[in-house]
Amino acid sequence: MSLMRQVWLLVLGVVLASLLGSVAVSTVSTRQLLQTQLQIKNSDNAAALALALSQQGGDAELMQLLISAQFDTGYYQRVAWRKPNGQLAFERVAPARASAAPAWFVSLTPIAVQPGVAQLSSGWNAIGSVEVLSHSAYAHDELWRSVTRMAALLLGLGLLASVGAYLALHRIRRPLDNAVAQARAVMEGNFSLLELPHVPELQRLTEAMNAMVTRVKAMFEAQGEQLQALRLQAHCDPLTGMSTRKHFLAELESALTRDEGPARGGLVLLRLRELALLNQRLGRPAVDQALLTLSRAVKAYPDRVRGCLGGRLNGSDFALWLPAPDVAAETAQALADALRVSLPGLGAGIQVSLGAVDLPRELSLGQWFGEADAALARSETQSGYVVDFFRGPNAGAAGTAGAEGGSSAQGERVWRAQILEALKERRARLSQFPLLDREGQVVHLECPLQLQLEADGPFEPATRWLPLAVRSRLTAEVDLLAVSLALEAIARDGKLRCVNIAPASLLDGGFVARLREQVFQAPQAARKLGLELAETAAVQHFDLLLEMGRQLRPLGVKLGLEHAGAGLAQVDRLYQAGLDYVKLDASVVSGASGDAARAAFVRGMLVMLRSLALKVYAEGLRDAMDVQALWDCELDGVTGPWATAQGGSD
Structure with a gap:
């Protein structure tokens, strides 16, 4: 029972006790007063009757008539005339009159009075005495009416006092509730x-x-x-503020291995040529200004376009990753034109070489940089601001090219039809990869969806079809199918599973309602279901993410953010998002074993996220040394190739 309720009940009890005490004291006082008045009435009536009887000269018949006339008024229970020797000469008696008051009240408040007695005389001769006893029922009636009126009045006052006490306590409670709400807000x-x-x-x-x-x-x-x-x-590089080579490579590798995004991308390498000679001829300050100018030109793209990555690879080399097909050559040329205008003002002899490639994302990081370095080397054979571009071969058949954003509309239609047919016929399955805790126990199974695009074909990972699903606005249907398969699997074996939700699905107005209905139909399995969204969902669609949490978390569904990194700093109200955990991106955690600064940053992220009562996991881990370094940072769990090798996969 709450403190306010206890205080209110205490006040109410005190008021009731006061009322009952007041009624009891008043009842006793009124009873005593009525009893005294009834006694006085008996005595006065006896004296008046005795005076009338004494004037009859001792005529017995007249005296009896007077006694009967007095008795017939109806207020008397007994009127008697006794002779001087005490012998009863005449008596009128009526049965006790029933009181209008309840029997329990009459028995609880007895009124007992003695009859009034007066002496009779005829001249100087005593002729006896008269006794008068009135009905006490009239006194009980009056006492009952008095008590009920007083009780009603006091009850009304008690109700007013109770309401006043409630309002006063409510006024006191409001600041206490505000303090509790403030404390909870601090926790969030x-x-x-x-x-x-x-x-x-x-x-x-x-x-x-x-x-x-x-x-x-x-x-x-x-x-x-x-x-x-x-x-x-x-x-970050201390001079330009751009990502260091190590961090840029980790970010790029993470971007290449994600499911979302187009199947092709572009990479641009920039080199300030003959850096050592420029330092000797122009001086370090002028060269630093040239490097800053070059870095600002590159940083303009990541600052304006989400998903772009920029970094400084070494003293003279910069890199720009473009998560879109067929834009690398145009971007490189735009950079060259801008630098051709701005750099010559810092000194003569400044030259920049640019190598750009457009390749399928499934190529390895080494292949990307091999082709980009080759293009950069070719551009260095010419003077000035030179761009060399290489477009790699398309991956897959014509249908794939269409899905990757080529000009073949026919290919796109074929792929879209294949996705729709696979969804309709539920030709899909969930892969399973473990997320392990420090003791090697499976926290949950990560379950990316695979579609069988052709009836007898293989199950394709999301990197093959998700970009077109996003473009065709089919992600909501894809995610609903994935959740349905996860709930069915949980019902079979009871294992915790987590599926990915595309940020684009949140833009579908009916998606969350349909998802909630689907989860509501499986209440037991829902408690073991997790849903993950990319960090971009919190940055770009925070209110939609918040509404999703409000709808699903009461049903037991856990929500998490994946690919989390520096973008978390852009989420002003992360504490309100209703999340259960955050998965740090591979670009944040990779290399923590050999880089004290990176490990310190991970520990700082852990402290911040733990203060919001969030579990913190890491994804994409390959190196056992990095895993051990993260265990030393008190991370809650890891996933990736290392975890798959330890815990197995289906």
């Missing part, structure tokens, strides 16, 4: 301050809570600033 990362209430004791409580919130907010802000500093130290 929301640092709001309260207005001071009028109650002095609650003012002190509110002041203490506000001071605590202010201090915690300052601690979080300091922690965020420290985390940003660690990120810059671990991932």
Whole structure:
């Protein structure tokens, strides 16, 4: 029972006790008063009757007539005339009159009075005495009416007092509820301050809570600033602020292995030629300005286009990854034109070579850089600002080319028809890869969807068909099928499973409602289901992600973010997102074993996310040394090739 309810019941009990006490005291007082008045009435009536009887000269018949006339008024229970020797001369008696008051009240408040007695005389001779006893029922009737009126009045006052007490307690409770809400908001990362209430004791409580919130907010802000500093130290080049070679390669490898995105992309390498000679001829400050100019030109793309990656590979080389087909050559030429205008003003003899390639994403990182380096080498054979472009062969048949964004509309239609048919016939299955904790236990199974696009063909991973599914707005249907398969698998073996939800599905107005209905039909399996969305969902569609959490988390579904990295800093209200866990991207955690700055950044991310009561996992891990370094950072779990080798896959 809550404290406010206990106080309210205590106040109500005190009011009721006061009412009952007041009624009891008033009843006793009124009873005593009526009893005294009835006794006086008996005595007065006896004296008046005795005076009338004494004037009859001792005539017995007249005296009897007077006694009968007095008795017939109906207010008397007994009227008697006794002779001087005490012998009864005449008596009129009526049965006891029933009171209008309840029997229990009559028995609880007895009114017992003695009859009034007066002496009779005829001249100087005593002729006896008269006794008069009135009905006590009239007194009980009046006592009952008095008590009921008083009880009604006191009850009304008691109700008013109870309402007043409730309102007063509600007024006191509001600041306490605000303090509780403030404490819960702090747990979620929301640092709001309260207005001071009028109650002095609650003012002190509110002041203490506000001071605590202010201090915690300052601690979080300091922690965020420290985390940003660690990120810059671990991932960024100190001169240009761009990603270091190590971090850029990790980001690019992670981007190439993800399911979402087009099947082809572009890579542009830029080189400030003859860096050592420029340092000697122009001086380091001028060369640094040239490098900054070149870096700003490259950074403009990642800053404006989500998914682009930029980095400084070494002293003179920069790289730009473009997550779209058929734009590498155009982008490289635009960079060359811009640098041709801006760099000569810093000194004579500055030249930039650019090599651009457009390749399928399934090629290895070494193949990407091999082709890009070859294009860069060819461009260095010419002077000035030269671009060399190489377009690799299309991966797969004509249908694949259409899916990758080529000009064949026929290919796109074929692939779209194949996806729709596979969804209609449920030609799909879930792969299973374990997410392991420190003890090697499976936290849950990661289950990416594979589609059998041709009736007798192989099951294709999402990298083959997801880009066209996004373009054709089929991701909602794909994700609903994946969730359905996961719920069925959970019902069979009871294992926890997690499926990926495309951020594009959130843009489908009916997706969340359909997903909730699907999950609602399997309440037991829903408690073992997890849904993962890419970090971009929180950055671009936060309100939709928030609504999804409100709809699904009460049903037991767990929500997580995957591919999480520096983009988390752009989510202002991450504490409100209703998440259960976050998976750090491979580009953030790879190499933590040999890089103290990177390990420090991971620990900072862990502290920040743990303060929001989130589990923190890592994805895409290959190296056992990196895994051990992450265990030392107190990570909750890992997934990737290393975990698959340890825990197996289906």
